[in-house]
Amino acid sequence: MKIMITGFNPFNGEKVNPAQEVLKFLPDTIRGHRLVKLNVETSFEKAASQVYDALLAEMPDYCINIGQAGGRSGITPEKIAINWVDASIADNTNYQPKGQKIVAKGMDGYFTQLPINAIVKNIRNSGLPAKVSNTAGTYVCNYLFYKVQYWRNTEFPNLKGGFIHIPYLPSQVLQSNQPSMSLNDITNAMMIMLKTVIDYDGLKDITSLYD
Amino acid sequence: MKIMITGFNPFNGEKVNPAQEVLKFLPDTIRGHRLVKLNVETSFEKAASQVYDALLAEMPDYCINIGQAGGRSGITPEKIAINWVDASIADNTNYQPKGQKIVAKGMDGYFTQLPINAIVKNIRNSGLPAKVSNTAGTYVCNYLFYKVQYWRNTEFPNLKGGFIHIPYLPSQVLQSNQPSMSLNDITNAMMIMLKTVIDYDGLKDITSLYD
Amino acid sequence: MKIMITGFNPFNGEKVNPAQEVLKFLPDTIRGHRLVKLNVETSFEKAASQVYDALLAEMPDYCINIGQAGGRSGITPEKIAINWVDASIADNTNYQPKGQKIVAKGMDGYFTQLPINAIVKNIRNSGLPAKVSNTAGTYVCNYLFYKVQYWRNTEFPNLKGGFIHIPYLPSQVLQSNQPSMSLNDITNAMMIMLKTVIDYDGLKDITSLYD
Amino acid sequence: MKIMITGFNPFNGEKVNPAQEVLKFLPDTIRGHRLVKLNVETSFEKAASQVYDALLAEMPDYCINIGQAGGRSGITPEKIAINWVDASIADNTNYQPKGQKIVAKGMDGYFTQLPINAIVKNIRNSGLPAKVSNTAGTYVCNYLFYKVQYWRNTEFPNLKGGFIHIPYLPSQVLQSNQPSMSLNDITNAMMIMLKTVIDYDGLKDITSLYD
Numbered sequence: 001m002k003i004m005i006t007g008f009n010p011f012n013g014e015k016v017n018p019a020q021e022v023l024k025f026l027p028d029t030i031r032g033h034r035l036v037k038l039n040v041e042t043s044f045e046k047a048a049s050q051v052y053d054a055l056l057a058e059m060p061d062y063c064i065n066i067g068q069a070g071g072r073s074g075i076t077p078e079k080i081a082i083n084w085v086d087a088s089i090a091d092n093t094n095y096q097p098k099g100q101k102i103v104a105k106g107m108d109g110y111f112t113q114l115p116i117n118a119i120v121k122n123i124r125n126s127g128l129p130a131k132v133s134n135t136a137g138t139y140v141c142n143y144l145f146y147k148v149q150y151w152r153n154t155e156f157p158n159l160k161g162g163f164i165h166i167p168y169l170p171s172q173v174l175q176s177n178q179p180s181m182s183l184n185d186i187t188n189a190m191m192i193m194l195k196t197v198i199d200y201d202g203l204k205d206i207t208s209l210y211d
Numbered sequence: 212m213k214i215m216i217t218g219f220n221p222f223n224g225e226k227v228n229p230a231q232e233v234l235k236f237l238p239d240t241i242r243g244h245r246l247v248k249l250n251v252e253t254s255f256e257k258a259a260s261q262v263y264d265a266l267l268a269e270m271p272d273y274c275i276n277i278g279q280a281g282g283r284s285g286i287t288p289e290k291i292a293i294n295w296v297d298a299s300i301a302d303n304t305n306y307q308p309k310g311q312k313i314v315a316k317g318m319d320g321y322f323t324q325l326p327i328n329a330i331v332k333n334i335r336n337s338g339l340p341a342k343v344s345n346t347a348g349t350y351v352c353n354y355l356f357y358k359v360q361y362w363r364n365t366e367f368p369n370l371k372g373g374f375i376h377i378p379y380l381p382s383q384v385l386q387s388n389q390p391s392m393s394l395n396d397i398t399n400a401m402m403i404m405l406k407t408v409i410d411y412d413g414l415k416d417i418t419s420l421y422d
Numbered sequence: 423m424k425i426m427i428t429g430f431n432p433f434n435g436e437k438v439n440p441a442q443e444v445l446k447f448l449p450d451t452i453r454g455h456r457l458v459k460l461n462v463e464t465s466f467e468k469a470a471s472q473v474y475d476a477l478l479a480e481m482p483d484y485c486i487n488i489g490q491a492g493g494r495s496g497i498t499p500e501k502i503a504i505n506w507v508d509a510s511i512a513d514n515t516n517y518q519p520k521g522q523k524i525v526a527k528g529m530d531g532y533f534t535q536l537p538i539n540a541i542v543k544n545i546r547n548s549g550l551p552a553k554v555s556n557t558a559g560t561y562v563c564n565y566l567f568y569k570v571q572y573w574r575n576t577e578f579p580n581l582k583g584g585f586i587h588i589p590y591l592p593s594q595v596l597q598s599n600q601p602s603m604s605l606n607d608i609t610n611a612m613m614i615m616l617k618t619v620i621d622y623d624g625l626k627d628i629t630s631l632y633d
Numbered sequence: 634m635k636i637m638i639t640g641f642n643p644f645n646g647e648k649v650n651p652a653q654e655v656l657k658f659l660p661d662t663i664r665g666h667r668l669v670k671l672n673v674e675t676s677f678e679k680a681a682s683q684v685y686d687a688l689l690a691e692m693p694d695y696c697i698n699i700g701q702a703g704g705r706s707g708i709t710p711e712k713i714a715i716n717w718v719d720a721s722i723a724d725n726t727n728y729q730p731k732g733q734k735i736v737a738k739g740m741d742g743y744f745t746q747l748p749i750n751a752i753v754k755n756i757r758n759s760g761l762p763a764k765v766s767n768t769a770g771t772y773v774c775n776y777l778f779y780k781v782q783y784w785r786n787t788e789f790p791n792l793k794g795g796f797i798h799i800p801y802l803p804s805q806v807l808q809s810n811q812p813s814m815s816l817n818d819i820t821n822a823m824m825i826m827l828k829t830v831i832d833y834d835g836l837k838d839i840t841s842l843y844d
Contacts, residue, residue, distance in 0.1 A: 073812050080320055082291055082345065099328055109291055109320025117310055127804040129813065134293065134346040170818060171760040179706050179812030180762065185803060284601050338593040340602065381607060382549040390495050390601030391551065396592060502742055504713055504767065521750055531713055531742025539732055556715065557767040 001033040001201065003194065004060035006051060008067055008140065011042035011092055018169045018186055019066040025187040030194050036060060042140050043093045044085070048147045055148075055156060062160045062197060063148050064114070066190070067141040069165035070172075073179035074129030075189045077116035078136040078163040081146035082109045086138040102146050110149035114162030115200035122196050123189045128181075130189065136163050164193060212244040212412065214405065215271035217262060219278055219351065222253035222303055229380045229397055230277040236398045241405050247271060253351050254304045255296070259358045266359075266367060273371050273408060274359050275325070277401070278352040280376035281383075284390035285340030286400045288327035289347040289374040292357035293320045297349040313357050321360035325373030326411035333407050334400045339392075341400065347374050375404060423455040423623065425616065426482035428473060430489055430562065433464035433514055440591045440608055441488040447609040452616050458482060464562050465515045466507070470569045477570075477578060484582045484619060485570050486536070488612070489563040491587035492594075495601035496551030497611045499538035500558040500585040503568035504531045508560040524568050532571035536584030537622035544618050545611045550603075552611065558585050586615060634666040634834065636827065637693035639684060641700055641773065644675035644725055651802045651819055652699040658820045663827050669693060675773050676726045677718070681780045688781075688789060695793050695830060696781050697747070699823070700774040702798035703805075706812035707762030708822045710749035711769040711796040714779035715742045719771040735779050743782035747795030748833035755829050756822045761814070763822065769796050797826060 005026065007019035023037045036058050040047040055063060069076060083106045090096040116132050123130035136142040145163040152159045166189075167181040181189075216237065218230035234248045249265050251258040266274060280287060294317045301307040327343050334341035347353040356374040363370045377400075378392040392400075427448065429441035445459045458480050462469040477485060491498060505528045512518040538554050545552035558564040567585040574581045588611075589603040603611075638659065640652035656670045669691050673680040688696060702709060716739045723729040749765050756763035769775040778796040785792045799822075800814040814822075 073806065073810050079295065080291075080293055082320060082322075084290065084322075084345075086343075107318065107320075108322045109293060109318075111293075111295075111319045124807040127807075129803055129806050129808070129810075131808065131810070132297075134295075134349060135344075138345060170762055170814070173706065173762050174757045174760075175762070175764065177706050177762075177764070180814075181803070182815040182818055184817070185815055284595065284599050335596040338596075340592055340595050340597070340599075342597065342599070381551055381603070384495065384551050385546045385549070386551070386553065388495050388551075388553070392592070392602075393604040393607055395606070396604055501717065502713075502715055504742060504744075506712065506744075506767075508765075529740065529742070530744045531715060531740075533715075533717075533741045554719075555768075556717075556771060560767060 001198070002036060002058060002060040003033060003062040003064065003197065004036040004038060004054060004058055005064045005066065006038045006040050008040055008042045008047070009092070012089055014172060016169060016172065017068050018166050018183065019068050021169065021183055022066065022166065022186050022190055025183070026190060031198055033198055035194070041092055043091045044095055044097065044140055044143050046093065047140060047144045051144060051148065052151065055151065055159065061158070064161070064197070065141070065144050065148065065163045067163065067165055068168065070168050071178055072165060072167050074131055074167065075123050076131055076133035076165040077114060077119050078112060078145060078165060079116060079132055079134045080109045080111055081136060081142055081149045081163070083107060083146060084138050085143050088139070091140055102143055103150050106150050110146065110153070112162040113160035115196055116162070118200055119193050119196045122192050126188060126192055128185055128189050133165060136165065141165065212409070213247060213269060213271040214244060214273040214275065214408065215247040215249060215265060215269055216275045216277065217249045217251050219251055219253045219258065220303070223300055225383060227380060227383065228279050229377050229394065230279055232380065232394055233277065233377065233397050233401055236394070237401060242409055244409055246405070252303055254302045255306055255308065255351055255354050257304065258351060258355045262355060262359065263362065266362065266370065272369065275372070275408070276352070276355050276359065276374045278374065278376055279379065281379050282389055283376060283378050285342055285378065286334050287342055287344035287376040288325060288330050288404070289323060289356060289376060290327060290343055290345045291320045291322050292347060292353055292360045292374070294318060294357060295349050296354050299350070302351055313354055314361050317361050321357065321364070323373040324371035326407055327373070329411055330404050330407045333403050337399060337403055339396055339400050344376060347376065352376065423620070424458060424480060424482040425455060425484040425486065425619065426458040426460060426476060426480055428460045428462045428487045430462055430464045430469065431514070434511055436594060438591060438594065439490050440588050440605065441490050443591065443605055444488065444588065444608050444612050447605070448612060453620055455620055457616070463514055465513045466517055466519065466562055466565050468515065469562060469566050473566060473570065474573065477573065477581065483580070486619070487563070487566050487570065487585045489585065489587055490590065492590050493600055494587060494589050496553055496589065497545050498553055498555035498587040499536060499541050500534060500567060500587060501538060501554055501556045502531045502533050503558060503564055503571045503585070505529060505568060506560050507565050510561070513562055524565055525572050528572050532568065532575070534584040535582035537618060538584070540622055541615050541618045544614050548610060548614055550607055550611050555587060558587065563587065634831070635669060635691060635693040636666060636695040636697065636830065637669040637671060637687060637691055638697045638699065639671045639673045641673055641675045641680065642725070645722055647805060649802060649805065650701050651799050651816065652701055654802065654816055655699065655799065655819050655823055659823060664831055666831055668827070674725055676724045677728055677730065677773055677776050679726065680773060680777045684777060684781065685784065688784065688792065694791065697794070697830070698774070698777050698781065698796045700796065700798055701801065703801050704811055705798060705800050707764055707800065708756050709764055709766035709798040710747060710752050711745060711778060711798060712749060712765055712767045713742045713744055714769060714775055714782045714796070716740060716779060717771050718776050721772070724773055735776055736783050739783050743779065743786070745795040746793035748829060749795070751833055752826050752829045755825050759821060759825055761818055761822050766798060769798065774798065
């Protein structure tokens with residue numbers, strides 16, 4: 001099996017993005033399965049084309065996108081991608097789409113194919129906070145998540161996709177009263193997430209499984 | 212035109228529900244359009260059957276559900292209903308469904324038919340905080356919102372639906388450091404919401420309109 | 423009896439200050455006691471000199487300062503003024519003192535002479551949120567509060583002083599997810615506060631009284 | 634030089650207290666100075682007597698108390714101890730004092746003798762969030778902090794004291810949306826705090842120093 005995992009580069013004036021930092025600490029194989037790591041630009045169009053090209057080149061079984069969710073205190077796997085973009089700030093190419101669909105004729109929303117309840121349970125069991133999120137926002141994160149789901153429904157029928165939001169690193173919130181998580185803990189949580197994806201691969205109705 | 216508007220009764224130990232309180236202060240007609248007000252039980256099944264029966268009896272043009280979103284500081288019209296229920300507390304009939312679809316073969320998500328960006332803009336212009344929300348949660352609120360959308364797609368093709376979350380009343384947060392909004396302000400915001408719905412009725416692509 | 427009550431003008435880019443707005447709606451007498459209302463500049467030195475001059479001119483029994491505490495959800499009477507200033511932003515005269523004592527030889531802290539527990543209880547009984555605060559910050563609010571307490575200990579032995587922080591108005595948080603309170607509710611809370619001060623005047627150990 | 638450092642045991646239903654956990658990872662000497670570690674009960678009277686006895690037995694130069702501040706996202710050295718106790722929950726001996734002075738004739742407040750601005754600066758420079766706090770609350774933490782300050786002023790004139798609040802551990806907030814900090818990061822921050830205390834020992838006006 002092959003798992004592609006992506007991480008965005010820093011945006012909105014930040015010097016680091018925990019999503020890109022954590023990729024550096026993940027192995028190349030997990031339990032014999034290959035892990036393909038991809039850095040993507042925090043840009044609506046660039047991220048989409050980078051991931052689309054990589055999907056074509058690698059034909060992975062899973063495409064898991066990691067993104068920073070400033071203000072969240074734990075790991076939050078996303079339940080649904082929605083067909084909507086409404087950017088409150090410009091992306092890294094200075095593009096700021098407001099209130100529009102991502103795909104004109106696309107479905108309103110697509111559920112993830114990841115076993116997110118099991119992921120949350122296993123991360124908590126390791127002593128780290130986690131919670132299912134029901135919104136990935138309306139910025140680049142949700143945009144990429146939706147695009148992957150749309151491609152799955154139109155071009156890559158065997159692909160399974162999902163999005164994992166992670167907190168700020170401590171160094172990003174030195175003076176701000178915002179929650180954070182250490183890079184070491186985020187890395188451990190991502191390893192648990194990946195092992196859970198592997199363990200649940202092939203099971204039916206995985207999104208409703210808690211055990 | 213006929214607009215049905217519903218409000219839940221108190222739940223989770225609360226003595227009031229702002230959604231039900233605000234209904235008492237809304238008029239029976241707005242700009243010549245009839246407003247049908249309906250109190251519903253904070254119960255997955257009862258709320259659904261109460262609203263379904265009322266839709267059959269009244270055949271309204273709009274079905275707008277109002278619900279309390281404890282912890283939110285402003286009026287938050289919801290963007291999307293999702294096909295998922297996962298209750299962290301039991302409802303008023305002691306029913307607590309965990310991790311399952313609402314409708315087995317239903318779509319993952321349905322966008323609202325309300326002009327939510329315009330509603331947010333108009334409420335802000337009146338001096339009150341408002342923001343589009345991209346998640347109505349996975350409790351009774353989202354359940355009812357999803358059911359109405361599902362019925363629209365299967366039985367009531369001319370129905371338009373939407374969900375508006377409102378903050379706690381001040382009396383519900385006496386000691387809790389949670390945000391609240393006065394009943395008078397909530398009522399004013401609901402009047403603006405209703406007038407906006409009427410003003411935008413019949414316009415195309417209203418969900419993307421900011422003006 | 424004579425009660426002086428002060429409110430700051432807008433600062434930090436705000437167009438209004440709820441403290442100054444609420445003064446407009448307070449009466450000139452309460453239960454036969456005179457209420458002297460004073461607008462003060464959000465400036466360390468100007469506010470202090472304005473209040474000092476007014477204390478000399480009016481010789482009030484109480485000096486109650488009202489200030490905006492952005493981010494707080496209820497009315498928060500302050501317990502203690504501390505001998506420290508550390509401004510994170512400049513005041514309205516572009517003065518920004520960092521890490522220093524307010525009065526070189528002053529006490530580290532002074533407790534208020536207001537019956538703050540009773541005020542909190544009475545405001546809650548009226549259906550509005552309130553809580554004792556143990557820090558008035560290290561900006562202009564605490565500075566003025568401390569100065570009044572210092573003057574009480576050196577020049578005005580019969581003066582009683584206190585500081586009441588109030589939330590943002592709804593119009594100040596249109597898009598910000600911050601809590602707010604309507605001007606009407608703040609006004610009602612300030613009336614309850616003033617009546618409680620009058621009711622408890624002359625009682626001993628009022629700061630520890632809950633009833 | 635001898636530094637005594639204390640940590641409370643778990644309270645309010647928690648299974649761990651980060652203050653007690655971090656003590657386990659601190660060394661016995663830092664730069665040649667002895668570190669005396671003391672576990673104390675989360676009890677108003679027991680903690681006070683445990684620390685008083687240890688002060689008599691050890692005669693340390695510094696007494697630094699560490700406590701858990703649930704809900705805070707960074708390390709928060711406290712500025713001031715106040716002469717007030719008002720417990721919202723019972724302590725570990727089921728004692729819950731309400732609204733009263735700690736020492737009948739004591740000062741209203743005492744500033745810490747720790748270089749808290751320098752501590753905050755140095756912790757931030759290491760990449761971890763920190764902020765001066767101006768309230769240690771009115772529970773056991775402030776009580777112990779005040780008692781030590783009072784003893785300093787009456788019996789131990791050479792003693793210097795201070796209180797450091799630290800966040801929850803990740804394992805304490807698995808499902809709660811509250812911020813946390815890893816034990817490894819808390820330990821590093823406490824090492825920086827101790828080294829800063831040592832570096833600034835003997836300097837004048839340390840509380841106002843930022844550099």
